[in-house]
Amino acid sequence: MGEFDLIRRYFLPLVGQRESRSLLLGPGDDCAIQRIPPGRDLVFSVDALVEGVHFPRNYRPDYLGWRALAVAASDLAAMGADPECFTLALTLPAVDECWLESFSRGLKSASEAFGLALAGGDTTSGPLTLSVQVHGTVESGKGVRRSGARPGDLVAVSGTLGNAGAALDYLSDPAPSADMLAVLEHYHRPRPRLDLAEAVRQFASAAIDISDGLLADLGHILAASEVGARINSDRLPLSPALSRLKEGRAIDYALRSGDDYELCLCFSAENWDRAPELLKSQVTLIGTVEAEPGLYLDGEHWALEALPSGFDHFRSES
Amino acid sequence: MGEFDLIRRYFLPLVGQRESRSLLLGPGDDCAIQRIPPGRDLVFSVDALVEGVHFPRNYRPDYLGWRALAVAASDLAAMGADPECFTLALTLPAVDECWLESFSRGLKSASEAFGLALAGGDTTSGPLTLSVQVHGTVESGKGVRRSGARPGDLVAVSGTLGNAGAALDYLSDPAPSADMLAVLEHYHRPRPRLDLAEAVRQFASAAIDISDGLLADLGHILAASEVGARINSDRLPLSPALSRLKEGRAIDYALRSGDDYELCLCFSAENWDRAPELLKSQVTLIGTVEAEPGLYLDGEHWALEALPSGFDHFRSES
Numbered sequence: 265m266g267e268f269d270l271i272r273r274y275f276l277p278l279v280g281q282r283e284s285r286s287l288l289l290g291p292g293d294d295c296a297i298q299r300i301p302p303g304r305d306l307v308f309s310v311d312a313l314v315e316g317v318h319f320p321r322n323y324r325p326d327y328l329g330w331r332a333l334a335v336a337a338s339d340l341a342a343m344g345a346d347p348e349c350f351t352l353a354l355t356l357p358a359v360d361e362c363w364l365e366s367f368s369r370g371l372k373s374a375s376e377a378f379g380l381a382l383a384g385g386d387t388t389s390g391p392l393t394l395s396v397q398v399h400g401t402v403e404s405g406k407g408v409r410r411s412g413a414r415p416g417d418l419v420a421v422s423g424t425l426g427n428a429g430a431a432l433d434y435l436s437d438p439a440p441s442a443d444m445l446a447v448l449e450h451y452h453r454p455r456p457r458l459d460l461a462e463a464v465r466q467f468a469s470a471a472i473d474i475s476d477g478l479l480a481d482l483g484h485i486l487a488a489s490e491v492g493a494r495i496n497s498d499r500l501p502l503s504p505a506l507s508r509l510k511e512g513r514a515i516d517y518a519l520r521s522g523d524d525y526e527l528c529l530c531f532s533a534e535n536w537d538r539a540p541e542l543l544k545s546q547v548t549l550i551g552t553v554e555a556e557p558g559l560y561l562d563g564e565h566w567a568l569e570a571l572p573s574g575f576d577h578f579r580s581e582s
Numbered sequence: 583m584g585e586f587d588l589i590r591r592y593f594l595p596l597v598g599q600r601e602s603r604s605l606l607l608g609p610g611d612d613c614a615i616q617r618i619p620p621g622r623d624l625v626f627s628v629d630a631l632v633e634g635v636h637f638p639r640n641y642r643p644d645y646l647g648w649r650a651l652a653v654a655a656s657d658l659a660a661m662g663a664d665p666e667c668f669t670l671a672l673t674l675p676a677v678d679e680c681w682l683e684s685f686s687r688g689l690k691s692a693s694e695a696f697g698l699a700l701a702g703g704d705t706t707s708g709p710l711t712l713s714v715q716v717h718g719t720v721e722s723g724k725g726v727r728r729s730g731a732r733p734g735d736l737v738a739v740s741g742t743l744g745n746a747g748a749a750l751d752y753l754s755d756p757a758p759s760a761d762m763l764a765v766l767e768h769y770h771r772p773r774p775r776l777d778l779a780e781a782v783r784q785f786a787s788a789a790i791d792i793s794d795g796l797l798a799d800l801g802h803i804l805a806a807s808e809v810g811a812r813i814n815s816d817r818l819p820l821s822p823a824l825s826r827l828k829e830g831r832a833i834d835y836a837l838r839s840g841d842d843y844e845l846c847l848c849f850s851a852e853n854w855d856r857a858p859e860l861l862k863s864q865v866t867l868i869g870t871v872e873a874e875p876g877l878y879l880d881g882e883h884w885a886l887e888a889l890p891s892g893f894d895h896f897r898s899e900s
Contacts, residue, residue, distance in 0.1 A: 288623065289725065292806070294660040294790060295627040295718075297725045300618045305606065308701075309613040310715065312671040314708030342612040353630040353671070353713040383626075386713070390632030395671040395704070395713035397628065400613075407607065407615045472612060488611070 270359055271387055274368040275352070278375050278382035286401060287349045287381055296383040298349065304401040309339035315392040320435065325363045327452045328394075329370025335475070336396040337378045338456035338525040342473040344408040344465025345400030347458055349383035350375075355390035378458055406465045413470040413489035413530040417553040422457050422527045422546055424503040425478060426514055429521020443505035450503075454525040463543040470530040476522040476572070479559070483571040485528065486559065492568075494560040495551030519561075520572065588677055589705055592686040593670070596693050596700035604719065605667045605701055614702040616667065622719040627657035633710040638753065643681045645770045646712075647688025653793070654716040655696045656774035656843040660791040662726040662783025663718030665776055667701035668693075673708035696776055724783045731788035731807035731848040735871040740775050740845040740864055742821040743796060744832055747839020761823035768821075772843040781861040788848040794840040794890070797877070801889035803846065804877065810886075812878040813869030837879075838890065 276291065289297040300306050313332050315321055333350060340347055352371075356363075375382065380398060431451035434444045456473070464471050470489055472481045478500075486493055497515045506514040530553055531539065559566045594609065607615040618624050631650055633639055651668060658665055670689075674681075693700065698716060749769035752762045774791070782789050788807055790799045796818075804811055815833045824832040848871055849857065877884045 289727070293727050293729075294657040295625045295663065295725070297661075297720075298624040298626070299722065300624060302620055306616040306618060306624060307613045308616070308669070310669045310671050310702060310704050310713070312673055312704045312706050312708075312713065314673055314706055317706060317708050339612040343615075345613065351626070351628045351715060353628050355630055355632055355711055384628060386628050386630045388630050388632055388635060390630075390635050390711060391709040393673055393708060393711050395628070395630065397669060397715050402615075404617065407613070409607070409611050411611075 270364065274364045275382060275385065278368070278372055285348070287383055291382060291384045296351070298383070298399065300401055303404050305404050305407060307340060307343045307345040307400045307402050307407050308397060309336060310395060310397040311336045311339070313394045313396075325367035326370030329367040329372075330374040330453060332394045332396045333371060333374035333378060333380060334454045334456050334525060336398040337380060337458060338454070338473040338475065340398055340400040341457045341461050341464065342408070342471045342527055343400070343402060344406065344461050344468065344471065345402040346461060347379045348399045348401055349381045350396055350398045351383055352385040353395040354385065354387050355393040356387070357389065357392060378456065402465055408464055408468050408471045410470055410472050410485045410488035413485050413491050413553045414532065415491055415553055415555040417469055417530040417532055418536050418549050419482070419493055419495055419551040419553060420529045420531065420547040420549050421474070421478065421501065422460060422529070423524065424501045424506070425474065425524055425526060426506050426517030426521055427451070427503050428454065428523035429477070429517040430506060430509070432521070432523070443508060446505045447503065451523060454523065456525050457527050460527060460543065460546060463539065464527065464529065467531055467535040467539045467543065468529045469532055469535070472528050474522055474524055474526050474528055477520040478528060479519050480522070480572045482528050482559070483568060485530065486557070487568055490557070492554040492556045492558045492560070493551055494554055497562050499548065499550040501548040588682065592682045593700060593703065596686070596690055603666070605699055609700060609702045614669070616701070616717065618719055621722050623722050623725060625658060625661045625663035625718045625720050625725050626715060627654060628713060628715040629654045629657070631712045643685035644688030647685040647690070648692040648771060650712045650714045651689060651692035651696060651698060651716075652772040652774050652843060654714040655698060655776060656772070656791040656793065658716055658718040659775045659779050659782065660726070660789045660845055661718070661720060662724065662779050662786065662789065663720040664779060665697045666717045666719055667699045668714055668716045669701050670703040671713040672703065672705050673711040674705070675707065675710060696774065720783055726783055726786050726789045728788055728790050728803045728806035731803050731809050731871045732850065733809055733871050733873040735787055735848040735850055736854050736867050737800070737811055737813060737869040737871060738847045738849060738865040738867050739792070739796065739819060740778055740847070741842065742819045742824070743792065743842055743844060744824050744835030744839055745769070745821050746772065746841035747795070747835040748824060748827070750839070750841070761826060764823045765821065769841060772841065774843050775845050778845060778861065778864060781857065782845065782847065785849055785853045785857045785861065786847045787850055787853070790846050792840060792842055792844050792846055795838040796846060797837050798840070798890045800846050801877070801886060803848065804875070805886055808875070810872040810874045810876045810878070811869055812872055815880050817866065817868045819866040
């Protein structure tokens with residue numbers, strides 16, 4: 265099977281998985297065309313995933329297809345944007361029809377689940393690498409940035425933290441406990457918080473998705489907003505499985521591990537008061553924004569530079 | 583140097599290389615934001631480049647930086663779109679500052695030359711692979727597709743053909759002739775025909791950029807438009823260097839080799855008559871569109887399926 269047949273068989277079925285309100289022309293021409301409705305902005309983000317770096321070697325292709333789109337879609341949720349479409353640049357060592365069938369199945373489930381239609385792509389031979397760019401839209405000027413946190417704001421996180429990080433330690437466990445099966449699901453099937461996007465853009469002053477761990481990603485908000493924060497680790501929301509881990513380990517996962525793709529959000533007290541119960545039921549307040557730079561974690565002060573700066577793919581060379 | 587310093591040092595200087603009329607928020611947040619002016623459509627395309635597949639191993643990084651953006655920008659020209667901005671997903675085996683300095687210099691020259699501002703990206707470790715997505719805009723509904731060719735239209739190509747293909751055969755020549763130095767420049771510094779974009783969208787009925795060779799790319803227009811064509815190889819525009827090659831070789835390069843990133847265009851007779859001299863001086867008429875499917879090349883009929891279908895990265899496996 266050649267490149268063109270491959271695209272036709274495995275990827276074209278993903279076109280128009282949903283009514284994309286804005287996609288006028290999908291794959292097959294020199295470019296795709298999107299018509300952004302008047303009064304809305306285009307919001308877009310690209311993520312690269314490399315075998316052996318962002319996902320394990322010989323990772324299940326259907327999990328990979330889901331994951332590639334989930335990771336990128338999470339950035340749309342963090343801006344408060346509604347999903348529209350995506351492009352996929354896929355580099356494959358060889359045409360393995362079983363692999364492609366499984367990969368495209370995972371990608372299709374994610375495409376349906378997240379409401380993202382395939383707009384275009386490029387498929388070539390080479391080491392297994394994916395690059396996914398997602399496009400969303402938001403009312404003009406309403407995209408939520410990292411830089412909007414103000415002293416007095418409340419700091420919140422969605423869902424529960426640390427599950428995917430714990431899962432990574434159990435990926436090769438041949439007989440995982442029921443608890444670990446539950447957290448493995450978080451790693452294999454991350455669910456970007458697109459369900460919160462509307463509430464984020466209506467109520468949040470700043471937002472980021474937690475891909476590198478809470479300390480690193482909250483650090484990015486604090487740096488961009490030129491503020492500090494005070495948070496308490498005993499307020500961090502944990503899943504039942506993590507709560508049963510030995511003391512300290514769950515908190516460590518929750519503070520330092522990413523891959524959950526939950527959101528870290530800031531709200532002015534006024535906006536928090538008028539936020540709907542639907543939002544409040546999905547997020548947990550963990551602290552406050554302060555004027556003094558740096559982070560007070562359980563009363564201990566960390567300079568911003570002392571916080572982990574996120575997963576650095578080149579740290580060994582630095 | 584870590585990933586974040588690397589981005590700061592080598593890539594942030596590319597932001598706002600030009601006044602992008604539409605880019606509201608560039609790199610550094612979860613997403614970039616673009617505001618498409620009312621009455622215009624977003625036009626976008628992604629291209630992946632893999633070392634050893636799309637460019638030689640140990641290729642000069644400044645050439646690579648230029649090439650990556652040129653290849654992608656060429657798709658905008660083929661739609662008749664005006665360039666706006668781009669994203670870059672870059673996978674690098676290691677941080678080599680000399681490499682990065684040279685690569686970002688090449689990318690910056692291209693960014694300035696093509697009027698494309700850096701909007702965002704992702705940098706990770708892995709085998710050398712690039713994925714570039716370009717964004718342009720066009721008056722709503724005016725994006726030129728492959729499917730618009732009609733019987734009676736004239737077939738034209740821009741510039742001269744076959745230069746980059748000839749260059750590929752001389753890349754490792756230690757002492758190239760003056761002729762070959764001239765064609766090598768075509769390979770190393772492809773110039774997407776953004777200068778023709780406005781004329782393309784005003785006058786062309788169908789367009790494609792010639793990345794896989796004239797036969798393959800004209801074949802894509804004929805397939806999408808459900809028409810045929812009649813062309814004469816003695817009308818193919820050749821550079822002086824190629825004209826001096828032994829008979830037949832230049833024509834073969836012109837018909838079958840890509841990488842020139844010139845345009846293949848169709849015009850109704852009426853539109854051709856009223857096209858400006860500026861356009862006519864840059865393109866050469868090589869034939870006509872016919873109702874009968876397939877291609878008459880110098881009087882010999884080729885079924886559409888018999889035309890090369892473009893460079894197929896997986897053909898060896900098919």
